[in-house]
Amino acid sequence: MLDLRGLTPAPVTPFTLDGQVDYEAIHRLGSWLGSIDGVKGLVVLGHAGEGTFLTQDEQVSVIKEFVRSVDNKIPIIAGITGEGTEVAAYEAKRAREAGASAGLLYPSHGWLRFGYQPGAPQDRYRVVYEVSKLPLILFQYPDVTKATYNLQTMLDISALPGVFAMKNGVRNMRRWDTEIPVIRKQRPDLQILTCHDEYLLHTAFDVDGFLVGYGNIAPEALIELIDAGKAKDYVRARAVHDKLLPVTKAVYHRGSHMEGTVALKHALVARGILSHATVRSPLLPLEKGAEEEIHAAVGAAQLSRVVLAKSNGVQNGYTNGGSH
Numbered sequence: 001m002l003d004l005r006g007l008t009p010a011p012v013t014p015f016t017l018d019g020q021v022d023y024e025a026i027h028r029l030g031s032w033l034g035s036i037d038g039v040k041g042l043v044v045l046g047h048a049g050e051g052t053f054l055t056q057d058e059q060v061s062v063i064k065e066f067v068r069s070v071d072n073k074i075p076i077i078a079g080i081t082g083e084g085t086e087v088a089a090y091e092a093k094r095a096r097e098a099g100a101s102a103g104l105l106y107p108s109h110g111w112l113r114f115g116y117q118p119g120a121p122q123d124r125y126r127v128v129y130e131v132s133k134l135p136l137i138l139f140q141y142p143d144v145t146k147a148t149y150n151l152q153t154m155l156d157i158s159a160l161p162g163v164f165a166m167k168n169g170v171r172n173m174r175r176w177d178t179e180i181p182v183i184r185k186q187r188p189d190l191q192i193l194t195c196h197d198e199y200l201l202h203t204a205f206d207v208d209g210f211l212v213g214y215g216n217i218a219p220e221a222l223i224e225l226i227d228a229g230k231a232k233d234y235v236r237a238r239a240v241h242d243k244l245l246p247v248t249k250a251v252y253h254r255g256s257h258m259e260g261t262v263a264l265k266h267a268l269v270a271r272g273i274l275s276h277a278t279v280r281s282p283l284l285p286l287e288k289g290a291e292e293e294i295h296a297a298v299g300a301a302q303l304s305r306v307v308l309a310k311s312n313g314v315q316n317g318y319t320n321g322g323s324h
Contacts, residue, residue, distance in 0.1 A: 001164045002102055002135065004191050005208040006040040008222050009215025010048045010079075012264050013062055015278040021058050023065045023283075028177050028308055029273050030069025033215070039074060040209065042066055043137075046079035048261050053280045059091075060098045067099035075101035077137065083108050086125045092132035102135040103128070104167060104211075108293035111147035121149055122156045129162035137165045137193075137211075143172035151179050158187045165191035167211045173202060178234050180206050195247050197260070198252040201241040204229030213260065217251070218244060218303055236244040243301055250297035259286060266291050270298040272305035277320030 011033065014025035014119055033039055045051030045059055045067050054062065059078075066076045078095035080103040082088035092103045105128055129136055138157050141147045148170060149157070157163055166183070170176055172239070180192065184206075192203065193211040194203035200210065215222055221240055228237035251263040263286065265277035 001265075002041065002077075004040045004193060004211070006035075006038050007215050007219055007226060008041045008043055008193065008209060008211040009039060010043040010046045010195075010211065010213045011066070011216055012213075012261060012268065013044070013049045013051070013054065014265070014274055015280060017276060019278065019280060021054070021062060022060070025151075025274055026062065026065045027069045029216070029268070030066045031071075032273060032308060033219060034070035034073050036219050036223070038074055038226070039215070039219055041075040041077055041101070042070065043077045043211060045081070046104060046213070047258075048216065048264060049079065050073055050261060050280055050283065052081050053282075056091075056094070060094055063095055063098040063100050077102040077104055078134075079104050079106065079243045080128065080134075080136075081106045083110060085127050086131075088124065089120060089128045089131035092128050092134045092136075096132055096134045100134065102137060102164070103132070104137045104139055106139055107141055107147040107149075109147070112141075112145050121153050122160065125160050127162060129160065134162070136163050137167050138163055140166060140168040140170050141149050143170050143175055144149075145273055154179070154183060158183065158190045163190075165208075167191055167193050167195045169195040169205075171196060171199070173199070176203065176206075176307060179226040184235055198248055200225060201237060204237055205232060205234075213264055214248075214251070216264050216295070217271060217298070218247060218301070221301070221303070246297035246300040247294075247303070250276060250294045254286075258283065262286050263290070263294055267292040267298050267303075270295040271303060272307070315319075 003141040011029055014022040016022045041312055065076055080088050080092045081090045191208045193209050194209050195205045196203050197212050197214040221244055225237055225240040252260050262279050262283055268274040269277055
């Protein structure tokens with residue numbers, strides 16, 4: 001089974017200025033992240049990756065390019081977001097055929113508004129794995145949504161074949177503090193990963209790793225925070241947190257968490273990975289002045305510009321491995 005005990009960034013999907021998927025920029029981003037010691041995998045096509053804004057063909061091509069970008073050094077994990085269970089199962093099958101090593105299975109998004117019938121989440125994980133044979137990560141949504149799973153549902157899902165890890169973003173620290181110890185005790189082999197980009201200090205001491213969009217822009221510092229958390233070294237962890245706080249505020253303390261994806265792209269421009277922060281609708285550009293604020297925060301946190309070797313593998317949407 002995959003070992004994600006460390007940092008697993010959830011990369012953005014770069015676009016060209018005219019709104020097409022930018023495969024050359026994917027290769028730059030993926031090869032950089034994949035070269036960092038302590039990065040255990042990449043989760044593509046998630047919220048930060050604007051996965052639900054892509055066509056099926058684009059989703060497959062994005063997976064293939066990220067697989068090529070890391071040169072098999074680390075696994076690529078695909079966000080599986082289809083609304084219906086059968087739809088999600090075949091999405092997972094396509095992802096596996098494209099080279100994904102695992103899937104992050106999202107709840108059916110109708111549940112966000114209406115909730116779910118008892119047993120429906122368990123059935124979703126069972127069917128998706130049976131059809132695709134793609135190992136799965138349980139995704140716990142925020143407590144404020146009706147798609148959040150109660151403790152027993154999480155325990156049930158994590159006992160199913162193929163489920164090897166949990167990405168927990170409950171964003172209710174009372175639930176986190178009481179439920180994580182129970183899950184740890186009853187499912188000792190389950191890898192527990194926090195996705196609380198804005199609450200990493202609180203959650204760093206209880207987890208095996210981070211699965212976060214934040215990993216796009218500050219992988220070096222987040223790996224240090226993970227190490228401090230595992231060592232139960234609060235002073236060192238707090239120092240990393242405080243150093244990153246300007247970036248955390250500029251990217252994640254915005255009016256909407258969705259704006260964080262746009263902000264991540266601006267931060268990647270500041271670090272020299274992307275040349276612009278183009279996003280796809282329904283995301284929109286940030287308000288005037290936000291770009292300068294984000295660049296200033298990256299500088300304040302001493303996140304230096306990355307010097308990348310010129311890629312020979314990707315040109316105009318094509319790689320040496322073939323066309324998309």
